[in-house]
Amino acid sequence: MWRKAGELKGKRIIQHVKNLKPDLQKLSIIPTLLCNARCKFCHIWGKKGWALKEPHGVIKEQINFELLCRFIKAAMVSEKNFGVFLTGGEPLLYSEFPRLLKFIKNNKLPLTVFTNGSLLKKNSRIVAESVTTIAVSLDGPPGVHDKIRCIKNLFFDACEGIKTLFEIKKQKKCVLPLLRINYVISEYNAHCINEFVKAIKEQFEPIGAKLKFDNMSLEPNAITVTFEPRLFTTKDMGKKYALEMKNYLNCNVSSSWRGFIFDKSRLDPAKIKKNLVKIWKKEGTCFSHFVDLKEYFENINNVFGRIRCFRPWREIRIYPNGEVYICPDLKDFSLGNIYESPFKEIWNGNRIFQFRNVLRNRLLSLCNRCCRLFSYY
Numbered sequence: 001m002w003r004k005a006g007e008l009k010g011k012r013i014i015q016h017v018k019n020l021k022p023d024l025q026k027l028s029i030i031p032t033l034l035c036n037a038r039c040k041f042c043h044i045w046g047k048k049g050w051a052l053k054e055p056h057g058v059i060k061e062q063i064n065f066e067l068l069c070r071f072i073k074a075a076m077v078s079e080k081n082f083g084v085f086l087t088g089g090e091p092l093l094y095s096e097f098p099r100l101l102k103f104i105k106n107n108k109l110p111l112t113v114f115t116n117g118s119l120l121k122k123n124s125r126i127v128a129e130s131v132t133t134i135a136v137s138l139d140g141p142p143g144v145h146d147k148i149r150c151i152k153n154l155f156f157d158a159c160e161g162i163k164t165l166f167e168i169k170k171q172k173k174c175v176l177p178l179l180r181i182n183y184v185i186s187e188y189n190a191h192c193i194n195e196f197v198k199a200i201k202e203q204f205e206p207i208g209a210k211l212k213f214d215n216m217s218l219e220p221n222a223i224t225v226t227f228e229p230r231l232f233t234t235k236d237m238g239k240k241y242a243l244e245m246k247n248y249l250n251c252n253v254s255s256s257w258r259g260f261i262f263d264k265s266r267l268d269p270a271k272i273k274k275n276l277v278k279i280w281k282k283e284g285t286c287f288s289h290f291v292d293l294k295e296y297f298e299n300i301n302n303v304f305g306r307i308r309c310f311r312p313w314r315e316i317r318i319y320p321n322g323e324v325y326i327c328p329d330l331k332d333f334s335l336g337n338i339y340e341s342p343f344k345e346i347w348n349g350n351r352i353f354q355f356r357n358v359l360r361n362r363l364l365s366l367c368n369r370c371c372r373l374f375s376y377y
């Protein structure tokens, strides 16, 4: 769950960001945009997503394995503390997925993989050997989940994948990979959170797993369950964002932001909050530092004290065509392309310098409900 600003807020956060130095913590990679799901809320493949409007070739594009490895190696020369994050699309559909995992393991980099779980069982051996954290999306009890993601039997397939990893860990007496289930609260599943909790307990408690409804748990038999409210924007905020990007960075934005617009009248924020608080209380989760979900959905101007974003100094995301961006899923201000520019030129170059300068002094209008605003301290 997103967290409020905590100690670092107000003047302190402004001062902190003024003094921030680039220190890469997350190298986020989308090796392919291909996905076997069609989640209704997805800003890529959903009803309002941008992928279906792209020419077919763009969607099929996958990142060149050798080039990507060279880029990661170069990053390792100047940056010492980063982990790799594979996301998508569905990263397990990347044609070089096993080789990439081996490469990352051989280079001793922590690796987190975000997946819809459909191919997890099939890839469980390689995942168990190489991955630090596996985050599987489950968005409801079986019927609801499969309907949202538009794949038959996906709930049970994903659960089978998690169970297989759980068993491998048990056999090997290993803590890794850490197992995480991620529930994105949206207008499609806000009504069935209780049924979801019941369904996952039925799946995982019989095999001896302990469900933890909090931060990532390091207990060997734990499966962490996180609830995250969906990202969103409004038409007005989106238009304001487009103007800001033009004024501050001379950037004509793509239509990506439109994929985040949603009709919030279709959910009941007060009820979501009440349900979750009940679950957290029952499960012994301390939730006082979590954002207020009612406020999150009803008042987009409240950023819970997070008046600056740290990400431009901490993380970059590479797309299958080699383009590199800061903001997740906003393909607007490219920092360069790994097919043309070496790591240093992207991470310390003029483009990222311009972006950091803008973000040192303000948020952009799309930041208010961006996951990255809430994920750094």
Ligand code: SF4
Residues within 6 Å of the ligand: 035, 036, 037, 038, 039, 042, 043, 044, 045, 046, 088, 089, 090, 116, 149
């Ligand atoms: S699994 Fe992920 S990438 Fe695929 S459609 Fe769903 S949200 Fe989009």
Ligand code: SF4
Residues within 6 Å of the ligand: 309, 310, 311, 312, 326, 327, 328, 359, 364, 366, 367, 368, 370, 371, 372, 373
């Ligand atoms: S919070 Fe804003 S600047 Fe930071 S990653 Fe998100 S959209 Fe980009």
